[in-house]
Amino acid sequence: MWVESEARDYSLDGLSEDAWIKLFMRGAFIGPAKQDKANTRTNQIAKQQYTSSKGSPILAKTLGSIFRYTEVSQWQEVVDALSSYSDVRHSQHFKLMRLQNLSxxxxxxxxxxxxxxxxxxxxxxxxxxxxxxxxxxxxxxxxxxxxxxxxxxxxxxxxATTDYYLTTRIGQDSTRIPKQCCHLCLLVDSDSDDASTFPTALSVGGTNRLRTLILLTDEWMVRRGKRCQIIEIPAAMFTNLVHLRILHLSHCRIRELPNTTAKLVSLRYLNLSYTETQALPKHLSNLQNLKILNLAHCEEFRRLPGWIDEFKKLLILKLAYCHKLQMLPESITALTNLLELDVECCQWLVKLPDDLDSMKKLTMLNVDKCVSLTRLSHGIGQLTNLQKLSVHATTDSLASVILELQSLVNLKELRLKKLDGLSSVKDAQALKLKDKIFLKYLALCWEWWNTEVELVTNASLLHEQILEDLRPSLALKNLEIVSYMGKKLPSWLACQEGYLRHLTEIKLVNLRKCERLPPLGQLPGLETVEISGMDSISAVDDAFYGDGDGGTFPRLNSLVFSEMPMLERWLKAKGEGATFPKVWTLTLIQCPKFKELHVRPSTRIYTISLWLNNDKLLTSGFVGWQNLEGVGELEISGCEEMRCLPPGIKHLESLYRLQISRCNSLISLPDWLAELKSLVSLSVRDCAMLSFVPERLKQSPYFRMRIEGCPKLEL
Known part of the structure; x- marks a missing residue:
C-alpha cells in the first residue's frame, strides 16, 4: 500500500551523519563539476545542519535543493539567511523547496x-x-x-497565507477572500455577534473556485459545549460555490440547509455534526458524489429519509448520539459501498434493518449504548468483511450476539458492553475469542449500577470465571476491561511464555474489588497503561513490575493512575534493570492519600499531569519531588482545594512549561517561580480566586505568561 511506502520515505527515525550528508549532497548538486567547486563549503554546511535535523531524510533533500537552485557564488548569502532562523524550517527558502521535494x-x-x-x-x-x-x-x-x-x-x-489557501478569523479579518482561493478555513473563537454570519465575499460572483470550506470552532469552546452563533447559510453562497467538495459546518446552530445546496453536485464530504439539524431535505438527494455524511451529536435529528439510497457512493455514515432517532429506513441496505455505520448511543433506536447482510463491504458497525435495541439483525454474522463491531448487549439480545459473533472470523476490533448478561462460563466459551486470530482491539465491559450486587456471594467468582474464559488471541494489541467485579485478574493477563507480547495499550477501569495490580511490567510491547478506580490498591509495588530481570516497562511512554482512593506509595522495583526507560507522560488523577513517590525514571519525563485534591502534596512531608527533577512540563488541573503551589516544584530544575487550570481556591502565584531558570512558559486558566501575581513574574523577560478566565486578577 502507498501508506507504507510514504511512511518509509518520509517518516524514518533518522539517518547516520554520513548517510545524511550524502543525501544532502545529492540534493545540492546537479553535476560533478559543480560539486568539485564547492565540496568543502557544502560539507561544512551539511555538518552544521545535521544535528538540528535529527537525521531527517526529507530535511536533507530539502536543504540540499535550496543550494541546487542557487549559484555557488550566492551560497554564502543563503547560509547567512538560514542562520538568522533558530530553526531553518521556518525560513521561506525551506518552505518553498519542501513542496518540491514532497510527492x-x-x-x-x-x-x-x-x-x-x-x-x-x-x-x-x-x-x-x-x-x-x-x-x-x-x-x-x-x-x-x-x-x-x-x-x-x-x-x-x-x-504562509496565500491566495490559494487561506485561514482567517470569522467576523474580524475575513472580509476579503481572494478570488483565486480554493481552500478556506474560517476560525471561530467567539460567540459574539460579529461571528454570527458567513463572510459576504462568499456570496458574491467571482469567488467560485472554492473546493474546501471549513468552519472550525475553537477547541476551548468545544470543551465547554459551546457552539458558534451562525444559524443559517445565505442561499446565494451555495449558488456561487458550485465546485465545493468538502463542507465542514460542525458546532454551529444551523437547523436546515438552503435549497441551493442541491447545486453542490461535486460535494464529497458533508459534516453537520453538533448542529441543530432535524432532518435532511429532499434536495440533498442531488449530491450523488457524497462519500461521507456526518450527523453525529445532532440531538434534534429524528429521521433518516427513505431516499438515503440515492447516496450510492456513500462510504461513511455517522449518526452517533442522535438521541431522538428511532428507526433506520430499509433503503439503507442498498448502500452497498458503505464501509462504516455508526449509531452509537442512539438510545431510542429500536431495531436495525433486517437485510444488513446485503451490505457486503461494511467493515465497521457501532451499535454501542443503543439500549432500546432488542436484538442484532439476523444475518450480521454473514458480513464477512466486518472488522469493527461495538455492541451493547442486553440480556434479551445476548443469545443473538453470541450466535452472530461466532462466524465473524475477520474481526479486528470488538467492544462488548453489559457483559452482566453472561450467566455462565459456557456463554463466555461460546464467544470463541481465542479463535479470532485477527482481533487486535478488545473491550470487555460490565455495568455496576447497583451496589447491592456486591452482596451476591457468587458474583465476584462468576466474573472471575467468565473473564478467564474470555481469553483473547495472540494478536491482541489493545485491551480494555471495565467495571469488572472479580477480586483477581485472569491468569492470561500475566506474561506467560510470550503471551500478549504484541499488547501495546491496556486500560483497567473501575475494577473496584481487585486486590492486586497485574504484573504489566513484563509485557514487552506495552506503550500505554491506564489504571483507574482500583479502590483496594494502596501501593504500586513488585506486583505491578513482575518478576522479570531484564528491566520493567521497556517501551512504556504513557502511564495514568486515576481514582485510586487508597493509593499512598509508589515503590521502585527490586531488580537492577532500568525502570521506565522511555516514559513520556505521567498522569495522576484524584489519588487523595498519595504521599510517597520513590521511583526515579531512568529517562526524562516530558509531561506530568496532576489532578489531585491532596493536602499532602503541599507539605514538606510529601516524598518524591526530588525524583522528578527532569520533568519538562507540569500540568496542575482541577485541584479545587489548592490555595498555593506545592513548594516541591522548586526541585524541577528542567521545568520549562507550567500550566494551571480550574484550581478555584488558588489565591496567588509564588514569587519563587521566577527563580526556575528553565521556565519559559506559564499558563493560568479559569482560577476563580486568583488575585495576585508577583511583580517579578510580570516583568520577567525570560518566559511567556498567559492568564485567562481569572476574574479577580488585574494585570
Missing amino acids: TIPARLALYSSLCNLGWYDYFREDFMHMMITEDLMPQQSFDAKKMYDLAEKIRFDF
Whole structure:
C-alpha cells in the first residue's frame, strides 16, 4: 500500500551523519563539476545542519535543493539567511523547496493539516482523516489511521497565507477572500455577534473556485459545549460555490440547509455534526458524489429519509448520539459501498434493518449504548468483511450476539458492553475469542449500577470465571476491561511464555474489588497503561513490575493512575534493570492519600499531569519531588482545594512549561517561580480566586505568561 511506502520515505527515525550528508549532497548538486567547486563549503554546511535535523531524510533533500537552485557564488548569502532562523524550517527558502521535494500526496496532506490547524485542534483528528479519504489521499479500507495521522504530523509545516489557501478569523479579518482561493478555513473563537454570519465575499460572483470550506470552532469552546452563533447559510453562497467538495459546518446552530445546496453536485464530504439539524431535505438527494455524511451529536435529528439510497457512493455514515432517532429506513441496505455505520448511543433506536447482510463491504458497525435495541439483525454474522463491531448487549439480545459473533472470523476490533448478561462460563466459551486470530482491539465491559450486587456471594467468582474464559488471541494489541467485579485478574493477563507480547495499550477501569495490580511490567510491547478506580490498591509495588530481570516497562511512554482512593506509595522495583526507560507522560488523577513517590525514571519525563485534591502534596512531608527533577512540563488541573503551589516544584530544575487550570481556591502565584531558570512558559486558566501575581513574574523577560478566565486578577 502507498501508506507504507510514504511512511518509509518520509517518516524514518533518522539517518547516520554520513548517510545524511550524502543525501544532502545529492540534493545540492546537479553535476560533478559543480560539486568539485564547492565540496568543502557544502560539507561544512551539511555538518552544521545535521544535528538540528535529527537525521531527517526529507530535511536533507530539502536543504540540499535550496543550494541546487542557487549559484555557488550566492551560497554564502543563503547560509547567512538560514542562520538568522533558530530553526531553518521556518525560513521561506525551506518552505518553498519542501513542496518540491514532497510527492503529490504528502504535499496535499501537509497543506490540509496546516489549513485545519491540526497541531492545535486535536478533536479535529477524525474529521481530518475523513476529509482525506474523500479526497482520495488515504485508502478507503483497512488503512491505519494512527499511522496516517502521524505521517501528516511529521510532514506538516506552516504555510504562509496565500491566495490559494487561506485561514482567517470569522467576523474580524475575513472580509476579503481572494478570488483565486480554493481552500478556506474560517476560525471561530467567539460567540459574539460579529461571528454570527458567513463572510459576504462568499456570496458574491467571482469567488467560485472554492473546493474546501471549513468552519472550525475553537477547541476551548468545544470543551465547554459551546457552539458558534451562525444559524443559517445565505442561499446565494451555495449558488456561487458550485465546485465545493468538502463542507465542514460542525458546532454551529444551523437547523436546515438552503435549497441551493442541491447545486453542490461535486460535494464529497458533508459534516453537520453538533448542529441543530432535524432532518435532511429532499434536495440533498442531488449530491450523488457524497462519500461521507456526518450527523453525529445532532440531538434534534429524528429521521433518516427513505431516499438515503440515492447516496450510492456513500462510504461513511455517522449518526452517533442522535438521541431522538428511532428507526433506520430499509433503503439503507442498498448502500452497498458503505464501509462504516455508526449509531452509537442512539438510545431510542429500536431495531436495525433486517437485510444488513446485503451490505457486503461494511467493515465497521457501532451499535454501542443503543439500549432500546432488542436484538442484532439476523444475518450480521454473514458480513464477512466486518472488522469493527461495538455492541451493547442486553440480556434479551445476548443469545443473538453470541450466535452472530461466532462466524465473524475477520474481526479486528470488538467492544462488548453489559457483559452482566453472561450467566455462565459456557456463554463466555461460546464467544470463541481465542479463535479470532485477527482481533487486535478488545473491550470487555460490565455495568455496576447497583451496589447491592456486591452482596451476591457468587458474583465476584462468576466474573472471575467468565473473564478467564474470555481469553483473547495472540494478536491482541489493545485491551480494555471495565467495571469488572472479580477480586483477581485472569491468569492470561500475566506474561506467560510470550503471551500478549504484541499488547501495546491496556486500560483497567473501575475494577473496584481487585486486590492486586497485574504484573504489566513484563509485557514487552506495552506503550500505554491506564489504571483507574482500583479502590483496594494502596501501593504500586513488585506486583505491578513482575518478576522479570531484564528491566520493567521497556517501551512504556504513557502511564495514568486515576481514582485510586487508597493509593499512598509508589515503590521502585527490586531488580537492577532500568525502570521506565522511555516514559513520556505521567498522569495522576484524584489519588487523595498519595504521599510517597520513590521511583526515579531512568529517562526524562516530558509531561506530568496532576489532578489531585491532596493536602499532602503541599507539605514538606510529601516524598518524591526530588525524583522528578527532569520533568519538562507540569500540568496542575482541577485541584479545587489548592490555595498555593506545592513548594516541591522548586526541585524541577528542567521545568520549562507550567500550566494551571480550574484550581478555584488558588489565591496567588509564588514569587519563587521566577527563580526556575528553565521556565519559559506559564499558563493560568479559569482560577476563580486568583488575585495576585508577583511583580517579578510580570516583568520577567525570560518566559511567556498567559492568564485567562481569572476574574479577580488585574494585570
